[in-house]
Amino acid sequence: METLLAGELKSFGAQSPRVAAGGVGFSGSWETCYRANLWSRLASRVLWCITEFEYASEDDIYAAARAVNWFDLFDVNRTLRVYVTAQKSPVKSLEFVTLRVKDAVCDRFRDDVGRRPDVDRADPDVRVHVFLEDKRGVLYLDTSGEGLFKRGWRMQTVEAPLRENLAAGIVMLTGWKFEQPLLDPMCGGATLLVEAAAMARGRAPGMKRSFGFEKLDSFNGVLWKSLREQAAQPAKQAPKLALFGSDSEATALTAARRNLAAAGVERWVTLEASDVLSRKAPAESGVMIANPPYGERIGESEELSRFYPKLGDALKNNFAGWNCFFFTADRRMEKLIRLQTARRTPLYNGALECRLYEFRIVAGSHRG
Template sequence: MSQKPTHQYFAPCPRGLEPALAEELSSLGAGGIKAVDGGVHFNGDWLMGAKANLWSRTASRVLWRVGDGQYRTDQDIYALARNTEWDWLFDVKRTIRVQMTANKKAPIQSVEFVTLRVKDAVCDRFRDTCGERPSVDRANPDVRIHGFLDGTRCTLYVDFSGEPLFKRGWRVATNEAPIRENLAAGILMLAGWTPEQTLLDPMCGSGTFLLEAAMMALNIAPGLKRSFGFEKLKTFHRIKWQALLDEARTAAQPPHPLAIYGSDKYGDALKAARANLEHAGLADCVQLKQVDLMEVSAPTETGVLVANPPYGVRLDELDKLAEMYPQIGAVLKKKFSGWRAYFFTADPALAKLIRLSASKRTVLFNGALECRLFEYKMVAGSNRKDSAQADQP
């Protein structure tokens, strides 16, 4: 029996941001919200899925659940995929890519083999219904099909997003290892930053925190300058989508100077940040300055400082960081009384060497890399620690 999809969605996100994403989706009007490790399940009509793509700042993708069933063998998975009405979802002329993942409980020997079985099932379905098979494009497909296997169930999804949602469409310049946009937005949310508060990134690199903050302050939908996977499906409602875009454009504030500041020691990094801000039309919203972190001063009496400091791999890098971290603590203590400071890092040494008492630690994942977001409330004379009392990660 064929399976015609209902509007059940799953939005994956960087691990640690599930509560922030659940709150976002709730504010957008999603129903059936259930946060799980790695993302959030929700439901709603077609427009809800489109709205989540347009407005979510923390989701990595929005996946539309199109098939679900129990399995014991790869033949069961093939049958599930064969009975899913792919021909109702998209035209045979669209190129496809299938990507399957499985958790440790899945009783399969090869994810690659199961991926091929699902691909064959999709193509066989089209051959049966229209006499043609869709072509596969691994690099830039029109339709991305995702599948997930646990110990007993296989769930199939069509990617409603296409390219990952952290690809906002504004980045034209980058540094060596930029933080992804949705993770940066989530960190700002976890920091409790709001546009009424001053924001400073003293190690701004290509400006990801600054751009995300400016778009949040101006209520600019993060997906306003890009296209999405759902636009290539037969279920695409062009008139409804255009109305949603018009509404988002009307809701956005015109660019104007904001209390958002960025600085960096290196001119090349500031050049990249400035290029990205200009490409996004936000150059007048953010104040940039080339200055070493140790020379930075607070631009206002209170505010939020957020930074993604470098972390080392080679011994010489580790030695430099071991010198830098205590200096960061000294600068915060001396110049940022009344501020909240947030450092996102994969380096466990920061917590020990900065010599300040973290008021909060949040575990986040940057891809597969486990990281920490440390919060420091800078109250004069109250949170300095000596090295013997150094914080534990």
């Protein structure tokens, strides 16, 4: 995903994007930052690097945080929360570091203006992130606020919904062309379909939400208004879309319907109740993308091992001409489905290692 994200960032005007594990570093103007927040389908957050420091103890981290001119960055009336993450760091307690950094920010404010900001753990105005490696730390201000996967269209969740940015990335990785029919036959709350439709219609994913940068002193309301106005313009060359979703559970379809409507893309998506094992293809050829259950629930694992060969048969019988992608953490799928794998892409769903499998279905594609 990082390479795709670097491409997205370049299109927003990012300078020298640098791909790292789990993220992309870049430089750019506030305009680039606002665009990345408003338009990125893949990023989880856009963090503004405030200071980098070497440290050996909690006191060094406190000193680095206290050295920042916080008063130039946000108003003392804003509420605050500090988040600390670490990799190979010698510090004993991340909770203690969190407290020390919060103290450093508050102490510095007290020195400068005689008052300190309040902490709000549930819905802070300003989020400070500290990342610690073994000897080096980085302190960021969060320009996104809530994670960017929160697009504001999810009305109802089903069990194990995909994150919106992961779903968008999966759709991109399949190479689906907007003119092609797209089917998710295990659609749950329709995350993949909403993201695919929004992408094809050129909708800005951040139009329905607010952002952390709006709470910072650097906020440029005029620039932000003009970027939002541009994003609200209807796409000039919107393709005709043929999206299809189905699920065997009525509750999932209710959630899908509500989410598609909230996202304003329901008119392009045909939903139906059906089992993937018996449903027919809605077009002669197209792209199927699905995210089957992973098998964490008791009994589900055995059920899935019986399901995969039947799925392979169903694809062969009903979906010749289709390119089928399955995103799962269950690595047994590849063998048990008994189809030739065209491609397998490793991806993470949070900390869970997953695969995106591609199977190209042609008549008689059964192995052996």
